[in-house]
Amino acid sequence: MNKILRWHVAAWALGISCGSAFGQLPPDFAPLVYEVEDWTTPKDAWQADKPTATHWNLWSTDSDAARKWSGGVVLQSPVVLQDRAAPEDGAPPLHTRITGIPRGRYEVEIKQGRTLAVSRDGQTWEKRDGSDRSLGVFDIQDGTFELWVDDRYVHVANPGSSYYDCLFFRPVPAWVAKPRVTGDAPTRVTEVLDRGLVALPAGPGRVYLGWRLLASDPPSTAFDVLRGEPGGQPKPINPTPIRATTDFVDQTAQAGVEYEYTVRPVGNDGQPNASRPVRVKVGEDASSCVVLKLDPGVTVQKAGIGDLDGDGRYDYVLKQPQDNIDPALPWWTPSPDTYKLDAYTQDGRRLWRTDLGWAIERGIWYSPLAVFDLDGDGRAEVAVKTGEGDPRGPDGRVEQGPEWISILDGLTGRELARDDWPSRQIPGEKYNYNLSSRNQMCVAYLDGKTPCLIVERGTYTTIRLVAYEFTRAQGLRKLWTWDSREETGRGRYNSQGAHIMHAADVDGDGRDEVILGSAVVDDNGNGLWSTGFGHPDFCFVGDIDPAHPGLEIFYGIEPPRQNHGLCLVDAKTGGVLWGLQIPTNHVGTDGMCADIDDRHPGSECHAADLDRDRHFAKSWLFSAQGEMLSDERQRTMSAPVYWDADPQRELLRGSAIGDFGGGEHPPKLVGRLVAIADVLGDWREELITSSPGELRIYTTTIPAADRRVCLMQDPIYRLDVVVAAMGYYAAPMLSYDLASPPTGPSRPTSAGR
Numbered sequence: 001m002n003k004i005l006r007w008h009v010a011a012w013a014l015g016i017s018c019g020s021a022f023g024q025l026p027p028d029f030a031p032l033v034y035e036v037e038d039w040t041t042p043k044d045a046w047q048a049d050k051p052t053a054t055h056w057n058l059w060s061t062d063s064d065a066a067r068k069w070s071g072g073v074v075l076q077s078p079v080v081l082q083d084r085a086a087p088e089d090g091a092p093p094l095h096t097r098i099t100g101i102p103r104g105r106y107e108v109e110i111k112q113g114r115t116l117a118v119s120r121d122g123q124t125w126e127k128r129d130g131s132d133r134s135l136g137v138f139d140i141q142d143g144t145f146e147l148w149v150d151d152r153y154v155h156v157a158n159p160g161s162s163y164y165d166c167l168f169f170r171p172v173p174a175w176v177a178k179p180r181v182t183g184d185a186p187t188r189v190t191e192v193l194d195r196g197l198v199a200l201p202a203g204p205g206r207v208y209l210g211w212r213l214l215a216s217d218p219p220s221t222a223f224d225v226l227r228g229e230p231g232g233q234p235k236p237i238n239p240t241p242i243r244a245t246t247d248f249v250d251q252t253a254q255a256g257v258e259y260e261y262t263v264r265p266v267g268n269d270g271q272p273n274a275s276r277p278v279r280v281k282v283g284e285d286a287s288s289c290v291v292l293k294l295d296p297g298v299t300v301q302k303a304g305i306g307d308l309d310g311d312g313r314y315d316y317v318l319k320q321p322q323d324n325i326d327p328a329l330p331w332w333t334p335s336p337d338t339y340k341l342d343a344y345t346q347d348g349r350r351l352w353r354t355d356l357g358w359a360i361e362r363g364i365w366y367s368p369l370a371v372f373d374l375d376g377d378g379r380a381e382v383a384v385k386t387g388e389g390d391p392r393g394p395d396g397r398v399e400q401g402p403e404w405i406s407i408l409d410g411l412t413g414r415e416l417a418r419d420d421w422p423s424r425q426i427p428g429e430k431y432n433y434n435l436s437s438r439n440q441m442c443v444a445y446l447d448g449k450t451p452c453l454i455v456e457r458g459t460y461t462t463i464r465l466v467a468y469e470f471t472r473a474q475g476l477r478k479l480w481t482w483d484s485r486e487e488t489g490r491g492r493y494n495s496q497g498a499h500i501m502h503a504a505d506v507d508g509d510g511r512d513e514v515i516l517g518s519a520v521v522d523d524n525g526n527g528l529w530s531t532g533f534g535h536p537d538f539c540f541v542g543d544i545d546p547a548h549p550g551l552e553i554f555y556g557i558e559p560p561r562q563n564h565g566l567c568l569v570d571a572k573t574g575g576v577l578w579g580l581q582i583p584t585n586h587v588g589t590d591g592m593c594a595d596i597d598d599r600h601p602g603s604e605c606h607a608a609d610l611d612r613d614r615h616f617a618k619s620w621l622f623s624a625q626g627e628m629l630s631d632e633r634q635r636t637m638s639a640p641v642y643w644d645a646d647p648q649r650e651l652l653r654g655s656a657i658g659d660f661g662g663g664e665h666p667p668k669l670v671g672r673l674v675a676i677a678d679v680l681g682d683w684r685e686e687l688i689t690s691s692p693g694e695l696r697i698y699t700t701t702i703p704a705a706d707r708r709v710c711l712m713q714d715p716i717y718r719l720d721v722v723v724a725a726m727g728y729y730a731a732p733m734l735s736y737d738l739a740s741p742p743t744g745p746s747r748p749t750s751a752g753r
Contacts, residue, residue: 029485030428031109032169034098035071036149045092046075051161053078056091056151070111070166077151077162080115084152093150094164095122101143105172107489108145109133113163114155119148127153131561132532137172137489145169157560157585158612172489178524181479181511183450183469189376191718193710194312195275198681198699199261202249203286208701210247210681211263211275212710222266225250227259234262234277241266245704246682253282276313288667290680292316292348292695300690301339302364303674304371304725306380308410313346314679314712317371317382317410319725322672322690325363327437334396335362341369341384343413344695352413359387361398361437368441368726371410374451374470381470382408383453385421385439397433399424405441405455407470417475422457422464435461443722444503444512445715446523452479454514459497460535463516467525480525492532493519499728502541503719504735506551506571512719515541518555520574529574533567534559537588538607541571542716542733544593545602545624546740548577551716552624556587556607566607566620578626585617586610594640594649594731595739596660597629602737604629604660606637640731641676642684645705647739649731652687671696676731677721678711685711708738 046056222241228234264274391401498517565584602624671689720732
């Protein structure tokens with residue numbers, strides 16, 4: 001078989017639409033693919049399907065070779081257990097010389113396994129472990145590209161044979177600046193919240209009350225608490241106006257009596273900005289939980305939080321049941337039934353139910369859900385991925401049929417608008433069920449004023465985004481599209497997705513960017529930056545280090561890396577501020593970023609590494625400034641919550657809430673954690689759990705030491721709560737450091753009551 005024909009066969013086998021090798025570039029971002037055995041010498045450096053200690057093996061009999069290797073064959077080196085003492089040891093160096101490449105600018109990638117030595121001149125060698133496939137960007141004018149490859153280096157984490165498979169030449173498209181988004185909102189759309197008053201029995205003769213401080217409240221605002229018996233006239237029960245906190249403990253209540261409480265700003269006898277009245281019956285036992293009754297036996301997987309009916313209180317869109325199927329082959333199973341969405345008001349009244357049907361398989365990657373007021377009418381909409389009919393194949397997988405992004409009315413569940421979801425099929429790429437089944441969404445203020453919906457397909461390879469604005473009049477208006485292959489030659493954007501998208505203004509221009517994971521897309525749909533580190537199992541965006549200007553992002557990188565498998569980067573540029581300087585295999589379990597230790601400024605950063613069998617290998621706890629605080633294994637760290645009276649977060653471990661340094665706080669939780677968010681009471685957070693037939697909202701009754709604006713009015717925090725309804729769960733972050741001096745949006749006050 002001649003070289004040109006062999007090249008076409010290899011391209012076809014990968015599902016790549018390629019043009020002629022004599023000058024036509026491939027369409028749809030498809031790379032040119034060259035099988036290295038066709039372009040490499042000396043030919044006597046390898047033998048066919050015969051492994052030896054002195055030659056390469058042209059291996060075609062590997063199990064499932066057609067899936068693993070381009071064209072079903074690969075050059076396999078002898079086993080490398082340590083670095084070669086001399087280049088001549090092991091198999092001979094290889095020289096790849098490709099000719100007839102169409103003139104143009106390309107990003108060249110190498111597909112390899114384990115560690116290879118590569119050289120552009122045959123003299124100067126570079127050790128490559130395969131974590132970054134890119135060899136760089138090259139202007140090819142004479143149709144020629146040369147590369148030397150050798151097996152002289154060991155793969156430290158996993159010694160064995162190295163593999164040299166093929167070379168990809170990705171045409172670098174001309175970069176085109178996209179226009180900035182101009183949305184429909186004249187000013188920034190924000191939620192109009194009520195006081196969020198919560199009243200809970202706190203033991204014999206005691207009732208705990210907590211309420212919101214709003215961003216619109218003047219700094220001098222003080223509050224009165226009014227109590228009344230049903231049918232009676234409510235009267236203030238606080239001896240002096242409450243200024244230091246937004247909570248109060250009524251210690252004069254009588255057991256067995258049902259009281260009605262109201263909170264209002266001092267001097268507002270007409271009660272503007274007063275709370276709704278809340279009733280509570282005083283008992284002997286304390287309680288820290290508000291329970292929403294669901295249908296018997298119902299368990300919740302994810303909860304979207306938003307004001308569905310426009311009354312200033314947070315309501316809930318619950319995806320049920322709680323089970324989850326992963327698209328990856330080892331874990332995938334057919335869906336036993338369909339997902340349902342149930343919408344409940346804060347007081348437990350069900351508004352509607354919709355069945356997502358058989359077109360949406362039962363797993364978090366098939367069923368993204370976002371709840372937010374997209375059109376600024378004061379009521380949240382529900383964005384959800386939908387399909388049609390029963391398109392399951394014989395094995396139960398859904399690989400065909402229409403797919404949509406649907407906008408539902410939050411009050412009724414009625415569909416208001418729909419548009420096509422990015423296609424399963426990527427032009428120029430071979431279809432892969434697992435990779436194409438990764439779907440997410442986020443909300444971003446792309447123009448600084450209008451909440452826009454971003455839909456995403458892809459995590460591990462090509463990533464595609466579509467940005468929309470929703471209005472009742474126009475439905476879904478497409479703002480821009482983005483494909484990670486657009487950024488070829490501008491850094492690595494393919495394969496940089498995380499298991500959760502974030503939105504934040506990382507560059508300080510007043511407009512939100514979209515944080516895919518290890519790469520960021522600017523507000524106009526152009527790539528902003530990429531670390532190129534690969535897929536992070538987690539990433540946290542916020543003011544992690546208050547001493548560093550702007551925002552930071554903390555990463556745990558899943559692919560093996562020689563360094564920076566755990567790192568903190570500048571959110572504006574992607575530049576590494578500090579990172580782990582030892583090899584890692586799979587950083588991804590128990591990721592946490594929260595201020596849990598008041599001895600160190602900013603948020604502590606925790607992650608753990610897994611070995612090749614996905615067992616725990618090592619963990620690290622760093623300060624925000626990169627000081628290693630511990631490399632001992634910690635108890636679970638992944639659910640931090642503001643619970644007691646200090647500005648540090650506590651940790652939910654099992655059913656217990658406790659400080660990082662020890663000591664527990666009541667209560668013991670019942671159910672599986674669904675969300676952490678500031679949905680009731682003062683600035684401290686609620687823990688929302690699912691127990692069969694119940695949604696349980698736990699709120700602190702520990703008296704506060706100061707007061708702060710409701711966390712849900714912080715832009716990063718609120719949008720993090722949106723994305724917590726899909727993907728891997730992560731506690732929401734803030735755009736400021738809560739423990740820093742009282743400046744900025746937190747406005748803590750500690751004056752006496």
